[in-house]
Amino acid sequence: MPKMDLTVNGTTHAIEADPDMPLLYALRDDLGLNNPHFGCGLAQCGACTVWLDGQPTRSCITPLSAVGNAKITTLAGLGTPEKPHPIQAAYVEEQVPQCGYCINGWLMTAAAFLRDKKKPTEAEIKEALTGLKCRCGTHISILKAVKRAAEMMG
Structure with a gap:
């Protein structure tokens, strides 16, 4: 499997994954993030939404190969309990x-x-x-x- 870097919520993570795998799976399975969620798997519900370079993106249909060097922000990176968005x-x-x-x-x-x-x-x-x-x-x-x-x- 190819190695790739994902920058998520300001931290770079190295993973080994199939480039065709949805970003959602890498976030949940490889990085252990409990958000975003798998909803429909067809980009129709939005439960999997993250930002790629600040743009809302349905991660359930976004292959890792499409992420490139984009900065990924999940709900956990939007704000903190002490300073919420x-x-x-x-x-x-x-x-x-x-x-x-x-x-x-x-x-x-x-x-x-x-x-x-x-x-x-x-x-x-x-x-x-x-x-x-x-x-x-x-x-x-x-x-x-x-x-x-x-x-x-x-």
């Missing part, structure tokens, strides 16, 4: 999570959106989050949390 703080304040399985996709997508779009409208938020799935049905709370985070980020 505003979207993480807003999720807590709005009491969004129920099961939390889908949270990677929602938070990573919303954080990238809010980084690039200041003072979004509700319609823009909904459009940005299109394609993410939450089976618990916390969509109204998610919308409130994204609005709150946008206000926090000013």
Whole structure:
């Protein structure tokens, strides 16, 4: 198996893996990260979302060969318990999570959106989050949390 380096949350890791293997498997199986999650395996739900060089990417369909030297950020790299990212703080304040399985996709997508779009409208938020799935049905709370985070980020 070829050796490759993955830079995840600021730390470089050397792994041996098939270049066709999905990034998600390397993150979970080789690096032992418990997020992102495997949801559908078809890039339809978003539970596997990470950032590649700051862009939300569905890791379940991204082969390692496509990662190259990109910096990978997982939910664990977004913020810390002591200093959470505003979207993480807003999720807590709005009491969004129920099961939390889908949270990677929602938070990573919303954080990238809010980084690039200041003072979004509700319609823009909904459009940005299109394609993410939450089976618990916390969509109204998610919308409130994204609005709150946008206000926090000013």
